Amino acid sequence: MMRTRPLKVALLGCGVVGSEVARIMTTHADDLAARIGAPVELAGVAVRRPSKVREGIAPELVTTDATALVKRGDIDVVVEVIGGIEPARTLITTAFEYGASVVSANKALLAQDGAALHAAAEDHDADLYYEAAVAGAIPLIRPLRESLAGDKINRVMGIVNGTTNFILDKMDSTGAGYQEALDEATALGYAEADPTADVEGFDAAAKAAILAGIAFHTRVRLDDVYREGMTEVTAADFASAKEMGCTIKLLAICERAADGASVTARVHPAMIPLSHPLASVRGAYNAVFVESDAAGQLMFYGPGAGGAPTASAVLGDLVAVCRNRLNGATGPGESAYAALPVSPMGDSVTRYHISLDVADKPGVLAQVATVFAEHGVSIDTVRQQGKDGEASLVVVTHRASDASLSGTVEALRSLDTVRGVASIMRVEGE
Amino acid sequence: MMRTRPLKVALLGCGVVGSEVARIMTTHADDLAARIGAPVELAGVAVRRPSKVREGIAPELVTTDATALVKRGDIDVVVEVIGGIEPARTLITTAFEYGASVVSANKALLAQDGAALHAAAEDHDADLYYEAAVAGAIPLIRPLRESLAGDKINRVMGIVNGTTNFILDKMDSTGAGYQEALDEATALGYAEADPTADVEGFDAAAKAAILAGIAFHTRVRLDDVYREGMTEVTAADFASAKEMGCTIKLLAICERAADGASVTARVHPAMIPLSHPLASVRGAYNAVFVESDAAGQLMFYGPGAGGAPTASAVLGDLVAVCRNRLNGATGPGESAYAALPVSPMGDSVTRYHISLDVADKPGVLAQVATVFAEHGVSIDTVRQQGKDGEASLVVVTHRASDASLSGTVEALRSLDTVRGVASIMRVEGE
Structure with a gap:
């Protein structure tokens, strides 16, 4: 039996995502009502520029006073798609104080203040859902936190930023350099005018923090995530990757240490084998690979x-939060009981692909190999190429701690016979 | 604050899946308790052969009287991993009557009697969860029914049977025939001694019925699903597929008609382009491709x-059901409000790849082309190859109703110049 009093939704932000949320709430109102068990009503839309024409949204719903909207007292669910830290954080906290549950797409805020926001939600018996904050439309938060709740997740490795994947895919398929590929991404609207948050890995790092927290039942903050952007990836790196049967992706990697006693989270470009499922993720698509004890891969x-895909995730959360509200219940909140220490990047175990420019004379390889051995780093393959009195050495290591690997590189740089370290890249997914 | 009285779980069946469920419940008891908010206790295990040694399960928990276990009255959740229709159906119904919620991995039962079982659950304010019934460890039911609850799903297309994917992958990669590949699958334990349920598509059809029901908010029964097995796929079909840049997969396809007013569900082998994400699903892996209005692909x-992956899905459901119970709430039940008609296979829109053995004389192509035109089926490509006085014609059609396509084939068979129809296969994923 359907309740007739509608659930009231306040929408904060009406940009690309918000306008899609409003549109679908209107055009699919009957479906949403049937799935929730009660109608949902758009009770107000807070925007910055009220003059902008917003198709399908009644003008009397539009306000510039987001705080007043959140404080109305009759709002059941606040949907926050403003982004950024403030005023989003204060509005969400206020929403909880005034009895609403919250659906948010705000990865930066969740990565920075997730624990405090979850606590505020719990204090007020409200829900905080944020499927849209990571990997847009891909159901990921809910599967990790609910479907795999009976399993032990050991690793989450993903392409969680579409802009950088578009650029890297373009470099891979056309041989273009970074700047050329970035220019195309900008022209096509895949990159913003200031692409820093994407290309320097800040966006991916925020998502890595959220994913690691959920996967390992441990608080992981943005500051805990090692971050390296992809602006220095070159066409030459792609050529090296191809020789190894690999491509290059910007990966967010959250791992449990082999002994299970700590976790790491990092974002950096890495070579992955073409046979790995993540290698074939093209264009601006995202994909996340999860490894667990029981489920496997x-x-x-x-x-x-994108507006519509992100709106899909927001509305899925909206349905769940509304259902919880009708049930007088709340969904799973923060789960941080494991409270594992987050280790620094040096403790991450990975492989390196290192290109060295070396003197073309006997004994160089022996010298180089000795440096690896002294740092306890085992070599998988070495390829030596001579050209015009110079030579290049390409070394691929076995798995070792990142600290040992960077120590090795440091020592290599100080060898007289090593003229330069042309590139260093981690190798993942094997 | 954690409740100290444990939730009691009755496990029905202790085979490959059940023993993994019991093992993880024991070894990960602390994690499960933390995630649920109360400890869970294995209160009894119903088996057929009590003499079999079951490592890690206290002998006093083992019983052959499943009915008595379900009727104890103190059971919170019944986990049914027996499979088959009876006694599973009666035990599940009894479980609801005695106040328990149910987690099941039983695709055959859900596909046949899902509506009645959901009604029984609802009558008793209990949960019926069955993530493990489709695609093992892959979180799929929950994403479809919760994450995409605010979206409109138009198509679900997947590889949902590992045995047949193993066989087809083997045929593709080695050029082996069906029987040879089946023999290898049997030897490696991927196929059962009687592989009928897998290779004839019964297993996939049950999963298609469940997926279509959830995706379209409509009751879809096993009988509604068109089913064609893969025992007649030949090495020659794979050769034809390769020429088209395709491979062959056994697909479960659930589609909403273009006008949105009806749905179809079908299982059959089909060619799909190598560039399609499903084409690279190897071995016994499963994958499901979902297309929706807002989320996209x-x-x-x-x-x-497999035991552990299926147990992962069962335990994820167990955590959710236990949490609901502590909240005094239930999760989403059956959603069949859309009640769309399920159209017969003839209404499905698809493409055909048809190989004809024809007389090698002038005018044959014109005759064949006329038959297609008369049935309103548009031809995409034709390839004609002569050999020893005979010729073969390979025709690939544009999209048309399955009824028009099979009418065309029927008419082609009656042409004097057509010596035989060597193969017919649907083409999907473009």
């Missing part, structure tokens, strides 16, 4: 951004 | 069977 793939 | 990938 899972992958989730889909559009990582 | 999503894919879910992982192990589709």
Whole structure:
């Protein structure tokens, strides 16, 4: 039996995502009502520029006073798609104080203040859902936090930023350099005018913090995530990757240490074998690979951004939060009981692909190999190429701690016979 | 604050899946308790052969009287991993009557009697969860029914049977025939001694019925699903597929008609382009491709069977059901409000790849082309190859109703110049 009093939704932000949320709430109102068990009503839309024409949204719903909207007292669910830290954080906290549950797409805020926001939600018996904050439309938060709740997740490795994947895919398929590929991404609207948050890995790092927290039942903050952007990846790196049967992706990697006693989270470009499912993720798509004790290897793939895909995730959460509200219950909140220490990057175990420019004379390889051995780093393959009195050495290592690997590189740089370290890249997914 | 009285779980069946469920419940008891908010206790295990040694399960928990276990009255959750229709159906119904919620991995039962079982659950304010019934460890039911609850799903297309994917992958990669590949699958334990349920598509059809029901908010029964097995796929079909840049997969396809007013569900082998994400699903893995209005294209990938992966899905449901119970709430039940008619196979829109053995004389192509035109089927490509006075014609059609396509084939068979129809295969994923 359907309740007739509608659930009231306040929408904060009406940009690319918000306008899609409003549109679908209107055009699919009957479906949403049937799935929730009660109608949902758009009770107000807070915007910055009220003059902008917003098709399908009644003008009397539009306000510039987001705080007043949140404080109305009759709002059941606040949907926050403003982004950024403030005023989003204060509005969400206020929403809880005034009895609403919250659906948010705000990865930066969740990565920075997730624990405090979850606590505020719990204090007020409210829900805080944020499927849209990571990997857009791809159902990921809910599968990790609910479907795999009976399993032990050991690793989450994903392409969680569409802009950088578009650029790297373009470099891979056309041989273009970074700047050329970035220019194309900008022209096509895949990159913003200031692409820093994407290309320097800040966006991916925020998502890595959220994913690691959920996967390992441990608080992981943005500051805990090692971050390296992809602006220095070159066409030459792609050529090296191809020789190894690999491509290069910007990966967010959250791992449990082998002994299970700590976790790491990092974002950096890495070579992965073409046979790995993540290697074939093209264009602006996202994909996340999850490894767990019982389930084994899972992958989730889909559009990582865009108005409609992100709205899909927001509305899925909206349905769940409304259902919880009708049930007088709340969904799973923060789960941080494991409270594992987050280790620094030096403790991450990975492989390196290192290109060295070396003097073309006998004994160089022996010298180089000795440096690896002294740092306890085992070499997988070495390829030596001579050209015009110079030579290049390409070394691929076995797995070792990142600290040992960077120590090795440091020592290599100080060898007289090493003229330069042309590139260093981690190798993942094997 | 954690409740100290444990939730009691009755496990029905202790085979490959059940023993893994019991093992993880024991070894990960602390994690499960933390995630649920109360400890869970294995209160009894119903088996057929009590003499079999079951490592890690206290002998006093083992019983052959499943009915008595379910009727104890103190059971919170019944986990049914027996499979088959009876006694599973009666035990589940009894479980609801005695106040328990149910987690099941039983695709055959859900596909046949899902509506009645959901009604029984609802009558008793209990949960019926069955993530493990489709695609093993892959979170799929929950994403479809919760994450995409605010979206409109138009198509679900997947590889949902690991045995047949193993066989087809083997045929593709080695050029082996069906029987040879089946023999290898049997030897390696991927196929059962009687592989009928897998290779004839019964297993996939049950999963298609469940997926279509959830995706379209409509009751879809096993009988509604068109089913064609893969025992007649030949090495020659794979050769034809390769020429088209395709491979062959046994697909479960659930589609909403273009006008939105009806749905179809079908299982059959089909050619799909190598560039399609489903084409690269190897071995016994499963993957499901979902297309929706707002989210666009999503894919879910992982192990589709096996003790531990299936147990992962069962335990994820167990955590959710236990949490609901502590909250005094229930999760989403059956959602069949859309009640769309399920159209027969003839209404499905698809493409055909048809190989004809024809007389090698002028005018044959014109005759054949006329038959297609008369049935309103548009031809995409034709390839004609002569050999020893005979010729073969390979025709690939544009999209048309399956009824028009099979009418065309029927008419082609009656042409004097057509000596035989060597193969017919649907083409999907473009």
